Amino acid sequence: MRKSFTLIELLVVIAIIGSLSALFLPNFMAARERARDSQRKSDLRQIQKALELYRQDTTPVDFTIDGFFYTNKGKCWYQGGVASSCPAGSNVYMSKIPQDPTATKDYYFDNTGSLQYVLCACLENKADPDGVSANCAAGANYTCDSGESYVVNQP
Numbered sequence: 270m271r272k273s274f275t276l277i278e279l280l281v282v283i284a285i286i287g288s289l290s291a292l293f294l295p296n297f298m299a300a301r302e303r304a305r306d307s308q309r310k311s312d313l314r315q316i317q318k319a320l321e322l323y324r325q326d327t328t329p330v331d332f333t334i335d336g337f338f339y340t341n342k343g344k345c346w347y348q349g350g351v352a353s354s355c356p357a358g359s360n361v362y363m364s365k366i367p368q369d370p371t372a373t374k375d376y377y378f379d380n381t382g383s384l385q386y387v388l389c390a391c392l393e394n395k396a397d398p399d400g401v402s403a404n405c406a407a408g409a410n411y412t413c414d415s416g417e418s419y420v421v422n423q424p
Contacts, residue, residue, distance in 0.1 A: 293339045302393040303371040306419070309390040310399060312367040313421045316388055319346065319362040320423075324384070326360060332380045332423075342368040344385065374413070377405040389422040 289366060326348055329415035346363045355361050361385055369390065377389040389405030391413035400417035 271413050299394070303397075306392045306397055308396050309376075309392065310419050312369075313362065313388045313390055313419060315367065316376065316378075317421050320386065322360070330384060332386050333378075334382070335378060338366055338378050340367050342375070359393050371379050374411075377411050379406065385423040387423075391415065392417040392419055400421045 291311070293319050299308070312336045313318045316338065323346075324330055324332060344351045344353055344366055345361065346366055347355055349356070351366075355364055366392075367376070374391045377387070378411040379387045379389075381387060387405075389411075391405065392400045394400070394417055395415050397418055399418060401420055402416060403418060405418050405420070
């Protein structure tokens with residue numbers, strides 16, 4: 270007589286594994302959302318620091334134009350402008366301008382004038398404590414699917 274598993278035993282094990290994976294999958298997806306949101310917040314803080322360095326080197330003092338980070342993502346931003354790679358011997362503000370981790374939305378930048386700006390990114394996690402329940406730009410065609418955004422203003 271051969272020993273083997275019955276069909277009922279196999280179905281019970283498959284059902285247990287399926288129910289356990291159904292419990293853990295949403296937690297795993299939420300962890301990935303939180304990780305991407307952390308990356309977005311880190312990117313905006315890096316851009317904020319680069320903007321302050323740029324402001325110190327610019328005469329007359331001003332910030333870059335709206336849409337600068339959208340049109341130049343992935344490029345090197347240095348004192349002479351932007352390029353695909355950083356030239357030697359120049360002041361580098363960012364070696365690579367970041368983009369959103371999912372690449373579905375770009376980071377919002379608005380030079381509001383008078384040495385003030387607004388940086389914004391859409392968040393995926395609606396329960397993020399740093400999130401603001403609003404879109405990045407009032408009246409602009411930039412809406413967040415989750416309705417939550419992370420905003421950095423000129424310090």
